[in-house]
Amino acid sequence: MQNRRKFIQTAFRGTLLTGVSLLGGFLIFRPVKGQFCGLDFNCERCDKSQSCSLPEAAHFRQTVWQLDPSKCIQCGRCATECVMTLSAVKCTHVYAMCGYCDLCGGYLKPDTKTISTAAENQLCPTNAIKRKFIEEPFFEYEIVEALCIGCGKCVKGCSAFGNGSLQLQVRHDRCVNCNQCSIARNCPAGAFSRVPASQPYLLKGIEQDSSSKPAKS
Amino acid sequence: MKQRIASLILFIFGVLTPYSYGIQRFPKPEFETGYVQPQTSMPSARLEFLAYLDVAVLVLALSIVSWMVLKKRSRTGVFWISMFSLAYFGFYREGCVCSIGSIQNVSLAIFDLSYAIPISVLAFFLIPLIYTLFFGRTFCAAVCPFGAMQDLVAFKPQPIGIRLNTILGILPYLYLGLSVLYAATGTDFIICRYDPFVGIFRLNASFGMFVFAGILLASGVFIARPYCRFLCPYGVILNWFSRFSRRHMSITPSNCIQCRLCENSCPYDAIDIPVQSKDPESKQARVKKLILISLIMPLMIVAGAYAGLILHEPLAGIHSKVKLAKQVLNPPKDTKLADTFEMQAFKSSGKPQAQVYQEALLVLNKYKQASMILGGFLGLVFSLLIAGRMLKKYNPDYTPNKGRCFSCGRCMDFCPIKPGS
Ligand code: SF4
Numbered sequence: 001m002q003n004r005r006k007f008i009q010t011a012f013r014g015t016l017l018t019g020v021s022l023l024g025g026f027l028i029f030r031p032v033k034g035q036f037c038g039l040d041f042n043c044e045r046c047d048k049s050q051s052c053s054l055p056e057a058a059h060f061r062q063t064v065w066q067l068d069p070s071k072c073i074q075c076g077r078c079a080t081e082c083v084m085t086l087s088a089v090k091c092t093h094v095y096a097m098c099g100y101c102d103l104c105g106g107y108l109k110p111d112t113k114t115i116s117t118a119a120e121n122q123l124c125p126t127n128a129i130k131r132k133f134i135e136e137p138f139f140e141y142e143i144v145e146a147l148c149i150g151c152g153k154c155v156k157g158c159s160a161f162g163n164g165s166l167q168l169q170v171r172h173d174r175c176v177n178c179n180q181c182s183i184a185r186n187c188p189a190g191a192f193s194r195v196p197a198s199q200p201y202l203l204k205g206i207e208q209d210s211s212s213k214p215a216k217s
Numbered sequence: 218m219k220q221r222i223a224s225l226i227l228f229i230f231g232v233l234t235p236y237s238y239g240i241q242r243f244p245k246p247e248f249e250t251g252y253v254q255p256q257t258s259m260p261s262a263r264l265e266f267l268a269y270l271d272v273a274v275l276v277l278a279l280s281i282v283s284w285m286v287l288k289k290r291s292r293t294g295v296f297w298i299s300m301f302s303l304a305y306f307g308f309y310r311e312g313c314v315c316s317i318g319s320i321q322n323v324s325l326a327i328f329d330l331s332y333a334i335p336i337s338v339l340a341f342f343l344i345p346l347i348y349t350l351f352f353g354r355t356f357c358a359a360v361c362p363f364g365a366m367q368d369l370v371a372f373k374p375q376p377i378g379i380r381l382n383t384i385l386g387i388l389p390y391l392y393l394g395l396s397v398l399y400a401a402t403g404t405d406f407i408i409c410r411y412d413p414f415v416g417i418f419r420l421n422a423s424f425g426m427f428v429f430a431g432i433l434l435a436s437g438v439f440i441a442r443p444y445c446r447f448l449c450p451y452g453v454i455l456n457w458f459s460r461f462s463r464r465h466m467s468i469t470p471s472n473c474i475q476c477r478l479c480e481n482s483c484p485y486d487a488i489d490i491p492v493q494s495k496d497p498e499s500k501q502a503r504v505k506k507l508i509l510i511s512l513i514m515p516l517m518i519v520a521g522a523y524a525g526l527i528l529h530e531p532l533a534g535i536h537s538k539v540k541l542a543k544q545v546l547n548p549p550k551d552t553k554l555a556d557t558f559e560m561q562a563f564k565s566s567g568k569p570q571a572q573v574y575q576e577a578l579l580v581l582n583k584y585k586q587a588s589m590i591l592g593g594f595l596g597l598v599f600s601l602l603i604a605g606r607m608l609k610k611y612n613p614d615y616t617p618n619k620g621r622c623f624s625c626g627r628c629m630d631f632c633p634i635k636p637g638s
Pocket residue numbers: 067071072073074075076077078151152168183186187188189190191192
């Protein structure tokens with residue numbers, strides 16, 4: 001009786017162990033659907049490590065959450081849904097795209113009559129945008145990250161009236177990389193996705209250092 | 218030529234969409250004063266190798282706890298390691314990613330071929346299972362931060378009786394089934410969504426989460442480890458692995474002398490009271506029971522699968538694509554209500570309606586199969602529970618129930634027999 005019990009236990013243990021190792025092996029080595037590359041041996045910086053079939057790429061599969069500004073409709077949920085009390089999503093200024101306009105669509109409320117930097121004329125609810133005169137007629141706008149709550153009001157203004165140089169991004173110094181981003185589950189535009197940790201940002205106007213962008217057809 | 222016109226139309230369309238993104242309306246300024254454009258700052262994420270450090274800490278903690286429980290038989294040692302785990306995996310790592318949540322990553326990776334599971338997450342899923350297969354649930358004893366947290370508040374544990382234990386014990390199976398269903402279909406990670414303690418670890422929780430955690434911890438004073446016993450989906454898997462473990466902690470270091478001192482020592486009702494084989498069942502009665510069980514089992518599985526088939530639509534209702542399709546199909550009369558962010562996003566994306574329906578139908582089809590499997594699985598669980606109640610097992614001594622025991626080591630101190638004596 002004792003012996004039979006022992007035997008059954010061992011058999012089950014063996015089965016479970018095999019099952020677990022098969023599962024692990026399968027999940028590591030199964031081909032991942034996606035883009036394939038023409039071999040890039042610097043896995044660490046390669047943004048295709050997710051779908052790469054080389055075994056060494058498996059170590060570079062860490063993912064982070066990314067917000068695609070081209071899908072974002074600036075609904076304002078980024079400010080409220082993040083697990084951090086000051087959202088990890090913040091406005092990011094792509095200076096390279098900015099027109100340095102005096103009449104900034106992201107800075108001033110659209111219905112302001114006079115261009116003045118009075119607080120009631122500013123779009124940003126927390127006055128997180130700093131305006132600095134550079135030279136006639138250019139102004140620089142800087143986001144004070146400690147103040148920005150990621151509401152996206154300025155982003156909306158800038159993409160409606162300006163160059164779209166203000167874009168929302170997950171700031172990875174604040175983001176705790178939740179297993180499931182709680183903004184992602186509430187984003188109406190499906191703008192969030194898991195991306196390889198080596199390419200955390202997606203900003204229009206800033207070149208990424210890999211030539212792997214999907215070709216525009 | 219046609220192509221040109223088409224692209225021209227596309228271009229105009231693109232400019233006119235309400236949420237046009239990244240259009241150079243104003244030219245790049247040319248500065249004369251030598252102004253240098255600042256760089257856009259892009260702070261980097263947590264270093265990749267730190268994820269492997271977490272795995273190393275996990276292995277180390279598991280090894281030490283297993284040694285503490287099985288060789289040293291020291292409850293104090295287990296306690297201090299659990300404090301370390303609470304600090305490291307809980308407050309320092311802020312509870313992400315944990316073994317419980319990794320169930321969802323694994324399910325998603327199995328069913329979604331475009332999701333590559335990070336090796337470290339896979340390690341968090343597999344390593345505790347392997348340890349459990351050899352040493353029992355030492356992961357629960359002192360490595361899981363959730364367990365450590367609840368262990369800390371279990372001041373006045375009350376026995377709640379076998380019946381209630383069994384009935385509430387069904388909940389984790391349900392939770393496991395649902396979370397696999399929702400993760401595998403790419404709907405949501407509900408374990409993370411309803412994670413009661415992560416808000417405490419991060420020192421900021423939404424009000425609802427805070428209430429949930431408060432209720433769990435408050436009831437945890439009297440019903441020790443309520444999450445572990447009656448909710449934890451990973452606990453289900455650990456429970457089954459632990460039943461076949463190679464070694465397992467024992468209450469007594471040598472032979473039980475039936476002194477009954479340990480009888481009420483377990484805060485989790487995990488000690489099996491001896492069942493004497495005074496009236497051994499007749500062979501006939503046993504065979505009868507087995508036949509009954511083999512009849513019940515397929516019946517319950519089929520019934521479960523049928524229930525799943527009926528329920529698949531409401532279950533799929535929380536999938537974003539299904540939700541959107543419903544809104545598109547019959548928008549609310551009130552235009553204010555109809556203008557949700559989801560609808561705005563749909564309109565600005567320029568997707569044809571037919572595609573939305575198509576996608577929702579695909580999701581529904583997936584759900585049809587998945588919820589039938591889920592229902593069948595739950596049917597199996599029910600019938601196994603019934604079978605377990607019907608077939609009494611002969612058990613001469615006080616032993617920890619290998620499935621339910623968390624290997625916390627409390628009961629060891631109650632045994633009068635000391636090792637080596
Ligand atoms: S939740 Fe989505 S749509 Fe809303 S602001 Fe954030 S990214 Fe944009």
